[in-house]
Amino acid sequence: MPKLADPPKSKAMEFATPLIPARLVRRYNRFLSDMIIEETGQEVRAHCPNPGAMLGLKDPGMRCWLEPNDDPKKKLDYGWRLAELEDGHMAGIDTSIPNRVVGEGLRAGKVASLSHYTTIRPEVKYGTNSRVDFLLTGEGLPDAYVEVKNVHLRRESDWAEFPDCVTARGAKHLAELTEMVAQGHRAVMLFLIQRTDCGRFKLAADLDPAYARAFDAARAAxxxxxxxxTDITVNGVFFGQELPVDPNTQAL
Known part of the structure; x- marks a missing residue:
């Protein structure tokens, strides 16, 4: 039987404007970065849409990809979207992208364990002053509460790790998902690796022991x-293949 062609990638996950290469001067103040445009040598300030520690992704001189914009409502003319890694690999910087990518994946039925659900609703209120990233429902199925976490830390081998810094908010989400299970629903923590040089996932228990303990307790419940x-190119970030999760958290 001939191999079927891969389905076209969603336009919703493509960058709206062609990216341009630049070199990182510095990333600071969490949401700001200085860059030098490769083609012109001009130094510009770019929005860094990532409040995390960005370990290994903010080294001066790193090649980055910026998205220009001419929106008068935005204070900066450039947004930092990608960091270029060794051997042609890429890492996504924008933490708002994973929910879009996962939403497309869910709607296309690419998440095998959730593909039987027929209704997908984003940003639904639940827990204590929280919103779950996606609530999935279907006839005869328990409601599925899905939280999405962006992952772009790699420190050894092909392991992707989360978190890259302390995340009290992440631990709160785990407690709220645990409560959903206690009420008879499904609760799913979906980690999306927004870099292309990783093949498996584990927790960075040394960076946030409290989150690791909360994760262990949530899984036990x-x-x-x-x-x-993800598949990442200068054109966009696209939903990829399922990857193994380390069963041994080794919470500290």
Missing amino acids: GVEAICYG
Whole structure:
């Protein structure tokens, strides 16, 4: 039987404007970075849409990809979208992208364990002053509460790790997912690896021991943990293949 062609990638996950290469001068103040445009040598300030520690992704001189914009409502003319890694690999910087990518993946039925659900609603209120990233429903199925976490830390081998800094908010989400399981629903923590040089996932228990302990407790209570990779090019970030999750958290 001939191999079927891969389905076209969603336009919703493509960058709106062609990216341009630049070199990182410095990233500071969490949401700001200085860059030198490769083609012109001009130094510009770019929005850094990532409040995390960005370990290994903010080294001066790193080649980056910026998205220009001419929106008068935006204070900066450039947004930092990608960091170029060794051997042609890429890492996504924008933490708002994973929910878009996962939303497309869910709607296309690419998340195998959730593909039977027929209704997908984003940003639904639940827990204590929280919103779950996606609530999935379907006839005869328990409601599925899905939280998405952006992953772009790699420190050894092909392991992707989360978190890259302390995340009290992440621990709160785990507690709320645990409560959903206690109420008879499904609860899923979906880690999306927004870099292309990783093949498996584990927790960075040394960077946030409290989150690791909360993760262990949540999984013991029935919260599911799944992980997917991404395909990343200068054109966009696209939903990838399911990747293994380390069963041994080794919480500190």
